[in-house]
Amino acid sequence: MSRYYEFFCPVKVIAGEAALEHLPYELTSIASVRPMIVTDAGVRAAGLLEPVIAACTESDVTFAAIYDEVPPDSSTTTVREIANLYRQQQCDAIIAIGGGSSIDTAKAVNILVSEGGDDIAAYSGAGVLTRPLRPFFVVPTTAGTGSEVTSVAVIADTERSVKLPFTSSFLLPNAAIIDPRMTLTLPPHITAATAMDALTHATEAYTCLARNPLSDAYATAAIKKIGRSLLAVMDNPDDVQGRLDLAEASTMAGIAFSNSMVGLVHSLGHATGAICHLPHGLCMSLYLPYVLEYNLEDIREPLSELLLYLEGPEVWAATPASRRAETTISAVRHLRDELHHRCELPRTLRETGKVKQSQLDNIARQALDDGSIIYNPREASLKDVRSLLEKAWG
Amino acid sequence: MLDSFSRSAARRARRQYVGLMFRFMGHALEAISRFDKTVIDEARGMPDGLVFQMTVLPSGPALAIEHTGDGVLRYLGSRYDGPVDLSIRFKHLAHAFLVLSFQEKTVEAFANDRMVVDGDIALAVRMTRILNRLEAIILPRLIARRAIKEYPAELGLLEKLPGAIGVYRRVAFSMIRDLRKEALSQ
Numbered sequence: 001m002s003r004y005y006e007f008f009c010p011v012k013v014i015a016g017e018a019a020l021e022h023l024p025y026e027l028t029s030i031a032s033v034r035p036m037i038v039t040d041a042g043v044r045a046a047g048l049l050e051p052v053i054a055a056c057t058e059s060d061v062t063f064a065a066i067y068d069e070v071p072p073d074s075s076t077t078t079v080r081e082i083a084n085l086y087r088q089q090q091c092d093a094i095i096a097i098g099g100g101s102s103i104d105t106a107k108a109v110n111i112l113v114s115e116g117g118d119d120i121a122a123y124s125g126a127g128v129l130t131r132p133l134r135p136f137f138v139v140p141t142t143a144g145t146g147s148e149v150t151s152v153a154v155i156a157d158t159e160r161s162v163k164l165p166f167t168s169s170f171l172l173p174n175a176a177i178i179d180p181r182m183t184l185t186l187p188p189h190i191t192a193a194t195a196m197d198a199l200t201h202a203t204e205a206y207t208c209l210a211r212n213p214l215s216d217a218y219a220t221a222a223i224k225k226i227g228r229s230l231l232a233v234m235d236n237p238d239d240v241q242g243r244l245d246l247a248e249a250s251t252m253a254g255i256a257f258s259n260s261m262v263g264l265v266h267s268l269g270h271a272t273g274a275i276c277h278l279p280h281g282l283c284m285s286l287y288l289p290y291v292l293e294y295n296l297e298d299i300r301e302p303l304s305e306l307l308l309y310l311e312g313p314e315v316w317a318a319t320p321a322s323r324r325a326e327t328t329i330s331a332v333r334h335l336r337d338e339l340h341h342r343c344e345l346p347r348t349l350r351e352t353g354k355v356k357q358s359q360l361d362n363i364a365r366q367a368l369d370d371g372s373i374i375y376n377p378r379e380a381s382l383k384d385v386r387s388l389l390e391k392a393w394g
Numbered sequence: 395m396l397d398s399f400s401r402s403a404a405r406r407a408r409r410q411y412v413g414l415m416f417r418f419m420g421h422a423l424e425a426i427s428r429f430d431k432t433v434i435d436e437a438r439g440m441p442d443g444l445v446f447q448m449t450v451l452p453s454g455p456a457l458a459i460e461h462t463g464d465g466v467l468r469y470l471g472s473r474y475d476g477p478v479d480l481s482i483r484f485k486h487l488a489h490a491f492l493v494l495s496f497q498e499k500t501v502e503a504f505a506n507d508r509m510v511v512d513g514d515i516a517l518a519v520r521m522t523r524i525l526n527r528l529e530a531i532i533l534p535r536l537i538a539r540r541a542i543k544e545y546p547a548e549l550g551l552l553e554k555l556p557g558a559i560g561v562y563r564r565v566a567f568s569m570i571r572d573l574r575k576e577a578l579s580q
Contacts, residue, residue, distance in 0.1 A: 004506045127510065165515070210505035261505070369439075369516035374504050379544035 005212030007259045008169060011149050015178035015248055017240075020051055023095070023137065024059035026175055030135050032093035034064035036086050038106040039097040044068045046185050048141055052097060065089040070098065074105040075158045079120050083112040093135035096173075097182075099142040099194075100280070107153035107171045110136050121157055121164055129168040136173040141182045143246040144194025144281050146201055146254015148176035163274075178251055180244040188234060188343035191246070193281030195230045196339070198222060198250040199332075200265050200284035203292070205256035206306060207299040208263040208375045215260035218252045223309040225249035230335070234342045263376035264367075265291045268385070268392075271366035276355045285345060286352070289332045290392045291376075294384070298377040300325045307331065348394025360389045408491050413455035413472065415494040416448065417572070418565060419528070420457040420469035425564035426528050427467035430557060434465030436524050446521055447474065447481045450490045451510075467524075469568070480513035480521065496533075496540045500525060531557040 014022045027035055043049060053063070067082045086094070086109060094113075096106030111123045114133035123129060138148040147153075153166045186194070202222040205215050229245035236242070268291070269283035278286075292303060304324035308316040310331050319327045339345040349355040364385040367373065373380060380388075426433050442463040449456035458474035459467050470476075484490040489508035492498040500522060503509055511518045526542045530549055539545050 004508075006507045125512065127512070208505075209501060210507075369519050371515035371519060374501055374519060374522065379542075 005210070005214075005259075007212060007214040009149060009172075009255045009259065010169075011172050012175040013149075013178065013251060014175055015251070016244060017180070019177050019179040020055045020139070020181065021058075023052065023139075023177055024056045024061040026137065026177075027056070027061055027093060027135075028059075030093070030174070032135055033061075034089065034091045035061070035093040035095055035137075036065040036089065036091035037063055037067065037095050037097055038070060038082060038102055038109060039066070039068045040070040040072075040099075040102050041068055043098045043102070043141055046141075048182055048185070049097065051179075051181055052095070052139060064091045070102045070105045072101050073156050074101045074108075075156045076120050076164070077158065078105060079108040079112060079155055080118050082106075082109045083118070086113045093137065095137045095139065097139045097141060099140070100145040100147050103138055103140070103145070103147040104153040104155060106136065106138070108155045108166060110134055110171070111166065120155060121160075124164040124166055126167040128166075129170045131170070133170050137175050137177065138173045139177045139179070139182060140247065140250070142186060142190065142194045143183050143243070143250040144197035146198065146250050146257065148173060148178075149251055149254040150258040152258070176251060178244070178247045180240045180247060183243050183247050184238065184240070186237075188237065189345055190281075191233060191237070192230070192339040192343050192345045193279055193285060194250070195226055195233075195246050195281075196285035196288070196336075196345075197281035198246070198253040199226050199230075199335075200269075200288050201253035201257040201262065202226070202249070203288065203306065203332075204262040204265055205253065205260045207292075207295065207302045207377065208261060209377055210260045210375050211302070212260055215256040218256035219260075220306070220309045222249040222253040222256060223306060225252075227310040227312070227331075231338055231342075234339065261375040262372045263291070264294070264373060264378075264380055264385075264388075266372040267367040267370035267376070267380075268363065268388070270370050270372070271363045272349075272355070274366065275359055275363055276352075278352060278354055282346065282352070285336060285339070286347070286349060287388075287392055289329050289336070290388055292329045292332065293391075294380070294388055295376065295378045296325060296329075303328050349389070349392050350394040355393075357393065360386065360393065364389055405487075409455065409487060412450065412487060412490045412494055416455050416457040417472055417569070419448075419525075420459060420472070421565040421568040422528055422532060422561050423459050423467050423524070424469040424568070425561045426531065426557070427465060428564070429560055430527065430531065432527050433467075433524050436520055436527070437461055437465040437467055439520055440517055441479075444479045444517070445470065445474075445477065446517075447478045448483075449481060450484045450487050455490075478513075480517050481511070482518060482521070483510045483512065484508060485510065493541075496537055499541055499543060501543050528561075530554075532561050 065085050094106050096103045108120050110133045140148050151169045151171050155164050157164050202219040206219040225245040226249045229242040233239050233242040265287045268287045272283045307324045307328045336347045346352040440461045444461045447458045458470035462468050493503045529541045530538050
């Protein structure tokens with residue numbers, strides 16, 4: 001446990017039934033009269049814009065612009081295009097509706113419209129921004145990334161073929177609106193993968209080097225909700241309370257990991273995502289149990305504690321203290337088996353059908369240079385990572 | 395009065411210690427990159443001409459290192475003021491002292507938000523591995539364990555001892571050379 005820590009989360013969380021109907025009040029309270037929506041075609045096609053627009057129209061709040069073509073891997077070109085639209089329409093606030101890509105794009109747009117200019121790359125890096133940006137709200141439509149409470153955005157610079165990271169607490173939105181209606185229609189495999197993403201955020205937040213008492217509280221609360229509601233939602237996708245539990249868990253896990261960082265699961269996941277183009281949540285699900293096994297002797301105590309939150313007090317009490325860490329890993333494996341049974345979420349790299357064994361060396365090398373590896377409790381050499389990938393291959 | 399004087403002397407001593415350790419590390423990095431295959435392989439992964447600086451906010455002490463190519467590192471001194479590609483900056487002298495006096499591991503310092511990285515994170519991770527390797531080679535096992543996350547299991551005495559002697563010998567020569575230069579310039 002860290003002897004010193006910092007914890008920061010100034011985002012107002014507006015969550016629960018009819019949460020969307022609070023958005024117009026939030027906008028008028030900051031005197032916004034020309035807000036802009038940033039979203040993607042999938043969100044519009046799923047009919048998820050309607051409840052937002054209806055909630056605002058009913059309170060006489062109209063939108064000055066709606067951009068609904070954010071691609072899955074957003075680029076500097078998209079950011080520039082949206083910033084131009086914002087300026088042309090003289091907007092005064094941004095509302096991101098969607099998953100990680102729409103939220104990250106909106107964060108980058110907010111930099112340009114607040115700081116000026118067209119070159120978003122000029123603001124890449126940590127600590128470049130020095131003052132607050134324009135009003136910004138996030139309505140997540142997936143329950144996993146936690147982007148609504150993280151101070152990071154990643155945008156692809158397609159001209160130079162690099163990913164530009166942006167880190168600043170000024171990227172955080174004024175408020176995150178968590179409404180179960182927005183995740184009710186998520187398809188089963190996305191529900192499963194994004195929930196495993198949130199579970200990994202919380203688990204790594206609780207077991208890695210920068211954990212602290214406040215991030216621990218958020219991480220355990222998130223794990224408890226996922227343990228209780230994930231399979232229930234898979235069996236009954238219309239379970240509103242279960243959907244809200246998963247959305248809240250995602251936000252809480254986001255708060256936890258943005259204050260305590262993540263470890264080797266993310267190093268491997270980032271590398272696999274970049275090389276094999278697998279969705280981030282799926283990568284997290286693939287690697288989580290193998291990394292927990294690898295770290296086991298360094299994280300035995302916190303991992304034992306997590307059994308209580310993941311499986312409940314009966315299982316925790318019935319398991320001998322010396323076996324609780326292993327039982328937590330078994331519970332994660334069991335959860336993956338159940339998800340595979342319900343929506344064929346792959347459990348091994350082989351099962352994805354998108355990873356070649358010849359790519360493993362490359363993944364291992366790239367994972368070793370990932371920033372999150374610093375926070376992993378156990379040191380990992382190229383040989384260690386390669387052997388871990390062999391196990392995850394299946 | 396006496397209390398205030400001793401506190402101020404302790405602060406001065408701490409600053410001098412950090413400055414001395416930075417200078418030692420700079421020369422030691424240059425030395426180890428001449429013969430240690432692990433360090434050379436890691437350094438080869440960095441762009442030629444890359445300048446890395448480790449410093450203490452707001453105004454030093456500091457050390458600057460250049461990767462001149464093919465895995466070779468060159469110490470640029472403590473007063474380098476040219477362009478820097480990658481920097482790790484301690485937020486306060488007290489934080490640098492914790493790490494350089496082996497009270498806090500480098501990774502713990504990262505985890506405790508003691509440092510700010512500016513530049514490519516992947517290169518910062520690589521540079522951290524080089525620093526870890528240096529510490530594993532030159533420090534006694536007991537102290538190295540306090541400085542790095544995990545002491546390398548495969549690092550035996552037959553590799554460590556000649557490595558440490560090689561680094562200390564080269565660092566001693568370099569520091570004597572520095573002292574001569576400083577004496578001549580005064």
